[in-house]
Amino acid sequence: MAKKQPSEVTHLTTVDRPPGSLIYTGDYTDVSIEIELHCYSQQELIVKRLNRIDQLPDEYDPSCVYWINLIGLHDPEVISYFGRRFGIHEMHLEDIVQVNRHAKVDNAEDYIMSEHYMIYRDEQIHHESIVLFLLRGVVLSFQEYTGDVFGPIRHRLQQPDSPIRHQGADYLYYLMLDRLVDEAGAVLKDLVFQLDDLERLMLDENQSDMRRVYEIKRELLNVKTAVYPLDGLMPMLLGENNRVLSDPIIPYLKDVEDHVDQALV
Template identity: 35%
Template sequence: MDSKRYLQYFGLDLFQRAPSRTKEIFNVNPTIIPAREEAEKVRIFAYDYSNESCSGKELSNIEETYGFKENGHVTWINIDGIRKSDVDAIGEVYGIHPLLREDILSVGQRPKIDDVEGVIFCLLNMLYYNENSFTVESEQISIVLGKDFVISFQEDASRDVFNPIREKLKYQQSKVRMRGADYLCYTMLDLIVDNYYVVMEKLGDRIELLEEEVIRSTSRRTLAKILVLKKELLALKKNIAPVRELISGLLKSESDLLDDSTTKYFKDIYDHIIQAYELTENYRDMMMSMQDLYINNINLRMNEVMKVMAVVTCLMAPATVIGGIFGMNFDHIPELHNKYGFYIAVGLMVVIPIWMLGIFKKRGWFKI
């Protein structure tokens, strides 16, 4: 049998995975710049729209995006897969500051917002729940808002949460088509934040199942599940908490790129992210209570064992005393030569414990 498969029956595999998962969650060191691997494949999609028309297509190279600048329409350029050459090239044309390009190319950045030289830059993580490994996975996304354009940089081309935007762009009367680039930026951020609730719902289901397991039975594997789930909540909190500051920065921004009519929509996202953060705190409190419940169950089981051992010891005490008295090596012991002495002694050894059990039960010592 494979050793890892063998260990999982005892929960040891979960304990072994915990340290590595901790490293994944807290792997950010601002003094060390981790190297990003160049994407093997890059997919570029451009959606150019106005209230009257909309066109969306996949581009073959980064140079094809240059023609969308200042064409009188709102343009959304979505780049799946990050390469330094592509980021630098499109950054030069669309006025993305070199410091912002470094943030786009960075790994493990804390969610942030910057307003630099005519563009608003938002960096945050999209979260997904892996049903196979039961872990929270994150994908860094960078969103650049400029005059009549939004450029988004994603790491993974296989998944995102923006399909509702693509569907809305097909309809002429949709709000996305009728408003500017700032509303498109709002819609993207809103979908990312709303997807946090999907991940939290999955974790909430696991917490409920684990709570039932702790109440029903207590084992070392149960403790391992509690510890692993606590780490996933830490990963969730680590990604959600800074987004409050990001949305707050947009609300306080005085940039001309943000229309006053769009500000109220960002206020709605701020309310959602506050609720999401409070929910993660509630989940954290539940996990702490669950860990206390686990410890209390262990102590309760230990107390039950000690109670049984104490009762057995008390019941055996009369027999031990009687046997010890009549087993002493003295020549003269009362009733020593009585022909019924053995039966009397055995009778006392049986009757006294039964009488003691009656007293214990009457005093309620067997109640939990």
């Protein structure tokens, strides 16, 4: 399935819908639902790819960390399941399916919810809404379609001696935030370099170069839209109200805050 670019994307509206309505407002309604399950500890790693919620565990081992990544946000019953199973408030479930809104962080009583705009690049630049939940021993991630910035994390999980295998769920959450920031920052810097090169070439008023400059400036705006809100969200995340972040993780998150500042320089 071809991934739509920002200029092609149209979104449904939820005006006049009751609060908590699980109506997906994005464009990827034909994505096959896939659930990526990682269960790991110092001793073992279990990875499963599932296509039904009834294949998820009924019980969760407190000695393990679980990362559950849902791909495809258009099935309200699937989203509702996560609300029931993990005690997620209906308004936060609504945040999952109402995509491409402003980034936000919410410290709930038993979890942290953070909503982001994921930017990454292969042959082209991709823009995708993603919502993360940090619970005790569990990280949930919800993305619109296959493809993300978390490949290096999956690779680290395969290494028994990697620090991630010896840490809790909050360390995994930190790594995911770090990847979101670093990848967006890398795309941003690459676009700036391209723009500088093209502006030097514009001395001959080449129309194709001018058109490319416009395209890059549009992408720069998209990436900055993803990164700038994180500058305000990190202090909220590091506030005193959270109950699921352990003290040793705070310096790591402050490092992510530094990465945000560097990306915006």
